[in-house]
Amino acid sequence: MSFRKHLAAWFALAALLATLPAGTVHAKTLKHLLVVTHTAGFRHDSIPTAEKVLQDLGRTTGLWDVEYARNGDEVTQAFTASNLARFDAVVFANTTGELPITGEGKEAFTHWLEGGKGFAAMHSATDTLYQWPWYGKMIGGYFDGHPWHQLVACVVEDRKHPATKMLPPTFQITDEIYQFKDWSRNDKRVLVSIDGGSIDVSKGKREDKDYGVTWAKMMGKGRVFYTSLGHRIEVWNDPRYQDHITGGLKWVLGLAKGSTKPNPKG
Numbered sequence: 001m002s003f004r005k006h007l008a009a010w011f012a013l014a015a016l017l018a019t020l021p022a023g024t025v026h027a028k029t030l031k032h033l034l035v036v037t038h039t040a041g042f043r044h045d046s047i048p049t050a051e052k053v054l055q056d057l058g059r060t061t062g063l064w065d066v067e068y069a070r071n072g073d074e075v076t077q078a079f080t081a082s083n084l085a086r087f088d089a090v091v092f093a094n095t096t097g098e099l100p101i102t103g104e105g106k107e108a109f110t111h112w113l114e115g116g117k118g119f120a121a122m123h124s125a126t127d128t129l130y131q132w133p134w135y136g137k138m139i140g141g142y143f144d145g146h147p148w149h150q151l152v153a154c155v156v157e158d159r160k161h162p163a164t165k166m167l168p169p170t171f172q173i174t175d176e177i178y179q180f181k182d183w184s185r186n187d188k189r190v191l192v193s194i195d196g197g198s199i200d201v202s203k204g205k206r207e208d209k210d211y212g213v214t215w216a217k218m219m220g221k222g223r224v225f226y227t228s229l230g231h232r233i234e235v236w237n238d239p240r241y242q243d244h245i246t247g248g249l250k251w252v253l254g255l256a257k258g259s260t261k262p263n264p265k266g
Helices: 004-019 047-061 074-079 103-114 123-127 131-140 241-253
Strands: 031-036 062-071 091-093 120-121 148-156 170-177 189-194 212-219 220-229
Touching: 004 091, 004 148, 004 212, 031 047, 031 074, 047 091, 047 103, 047 120, 047 241, 062 074, 103 120, 103 220, 120 131, 123 220, 123 241, 170 241, 212 241, 220 241
Parallel strands: 031 062, 031 091, 091 120, 120 220
Antiparallel strands: 148 170, 148 189, 189 212, 212 220
């Protein structure tokens, strides 16, 4: 084909695209997130900020759109096989307590995630669904208190993962810091942990003094990302945190590569 014909074809395509409704082409590439913020226990005042940040990050990156499940009825309705099929990832943003997911809903979610979808969770998502053992195994541990709410030093253990590659080797942040039960490094890759020198470790329960903050793991073919940061409104508004969860979501959605190989404590 001659140069003139190539050019004419290009202009014809451009003219065709210009006639399409705004967003038609881009919408085909968008991923779809179900963001759950219902609480059956303590409710964080950072939740409205979390909802806005997750939506804004999707718009800014052009990578995802968001639907919310904000109350019990919406959660029950959201967790069905037919509804979950519409989403690429589920996000638990500061959920707490026993969410009203039916037995059929739990089975549907299990098959959906293990079949190759994604799950991302922030802060008190580990203070959620204690009566569902599969969930505890999937997310990687359960909340076991927060002995520290202070400025802490965090150690980035994997600087190649999409969730952490933008962070320096260590950074400081003020937030409510969790410790976990039913937690080990054997089934997950710890991405960020607490520098024990920045806290009074005698307040913690773990004999190994190993306090993970962020990790990534597989559940079947599904990808799971969790960060315990996110208690405070200031954290959700922190550009570092926003970059952190953006990277985690990109990995969960299969848009970026990262290891889930378990790593021993260094």
